[in-house]
Amino acid sequence: MSSNRVTNFLVPVFAVLLGMIAGSIVMLVSGYDPIAGYSALVYGAFGDSYYIGETIRQATPYILAGLAVAFAFRTGLFNIGVEGQLIVGWLAAVWVGVSFDLPKIIHLPLAILAAAAAGALWAFIPGFLKARFKVHEVIITIMMNYIALHVTNAVIRSVLSDKGFKSAKIHDSASLQSEFLQSITDYSTLHYGIIVALIGAVVMWFLLEKTTKGYELRAVGFNQHASQYAGMNVPSNIILAMVISGAFAGVAGAMEGLGTFGNISVKAGFTGVGFDGIAVALLGSNNAFGIILSAFLFGALKVGALEMPSSADVPTELVDIVIALIIFFVASSYLIRLLLSRFQKEGK
Structure with missing residues (x-):
């Protein structure tokens, strides 16, 4: 393994450790016991089969949201609209799940x-505006998050x-829920x-790393x-990159609609999963395998946190x-890289 790859692996690891240490200091200053707090967090994420199931379930949409952000970033684009693409x-997904009653092998x-098509269509708009009129995708994708939220609420109503x-409730033929997985995890929502x-x-790894089109998309970025x-063809590649990114985000929404909840309800605000996907991709270094690990960390933090008030106050x-x-230290990776490079030089 090259020195650069080792550094790329160590940067997020150190970022997590520094985030935990800084979090401990915040707990101490606030009058809380960090050991009890983190112990409760670990137990709430991995303490028994139910918590493990909930952690994996929470990580599921994070993986896909992180892939959506990372795919766009690897192709030179900043897709801040993953939240809106996830919602549509x-x-x-729920619309199809409710409106049709088909065999499961077709319906699901x-x-x-x-869901993938809806997310792709929502991402196509900023991609087209970027390619055709040079409109910055960050501005358009942010604004389209709000449009997605309110249009979706109107359609639901x-x-x-x-x-x-x-x-x-969606038909069982369109459901991702599994009695087997729920039974082995003490009836979690896995x-x-x-x-x-x-x-x-x-799919993301293979497309970007092993195909000619993936090389072309990365080259354009x-x-x-x-x-x-x-x-x-630069404009068509920009549009295609955004469309694929949006498809990943749309599938992330399907995981919630077809799996976790089995329906969709009017939302007072954003789900937060799409925005967390930015952090997941950042911590995972925009790498497919890194995003999986990062998503499980975020899932563990989110689920484990629910145990902290009752067990550790x-x-x-x-x-x-x-x-x-953690995100701050990842964003400050230049400092970590500098320290690691000096450490490696002294080691030689």
């Missing part, structure tokens, strides 16, 4: 594909709901979506002028502070 994907893939705030998420990670000079908000500190 959730809506499309159809619902997931509908007027089309999918007879009570005004929640759709009907579902087959984790398999879909892991397949998504393999690295240098548009050189790619155009080499005969590549530590508020769950402190976990959000720890997550923020």
Whole structure:
């Protein structure tokens, strides 16, 4: 393993450790016991089969949201609209799950594909504006998050709901829920979506690393002028990169609609999964395997935090502070890289 690869692996590890240490200091200053707090967090994430199931379930949409952010970033784009693409994907998946009654072998893939198509369509708009009119994708994707939220709420109220705030339950033929997985995890909300998420990670890795089109997409992201000079169609590659990124985000929404909840309800605000996907991708170094590990860490932090108030009298908000500190140290990776390079030089 090269020195650069070792550094790329160690940077997020050190970022997590520094985030935990800084979080401990915050707990001490606030009058809480960090050992008890972290012990409760670990128990709440991995203490028994139920908690493990919940941690894996929580990591499922994080993996796909992280892939969506990372795919765009690897191709030179900043997709801040993963949250909105996730929401419309959730809506499309539930719509198909409620509206049709088909054999499971057809219905479930159809619902997931509908979610991917909805997310891709929502991402196509900023991709087209970027390619055609040079409009910065960050601005458009941020604004489209709000459009997605309110349009989805309007559709739920007027089309999918007879009570005004929640759709009907999807048919069993479109459900990712599994009695087997729930039974071995003490009836947690774990579902087959984790398999879909892991397949998504393999698809991203294979597409970017092992195909000509993936090389072309990365080349356009690295240098548009050189790619155009080499005969590549830069505008179409920009649009395609955003569409694929949006498809990953849409499938993340399907995991919630077809797996965790089995319906969709009117939302007062964003789910937060799409925004957390940015942090997951950042911590995972925009690498498919790294994103899987990062998503499980974030899932463990989110689920484990629920145990902290009852077991250690530590508020769950402190976990959000720890997550923020981890992201801060990842963003400050230049300092960590500098320290690691000096350490390696002294070791020689």
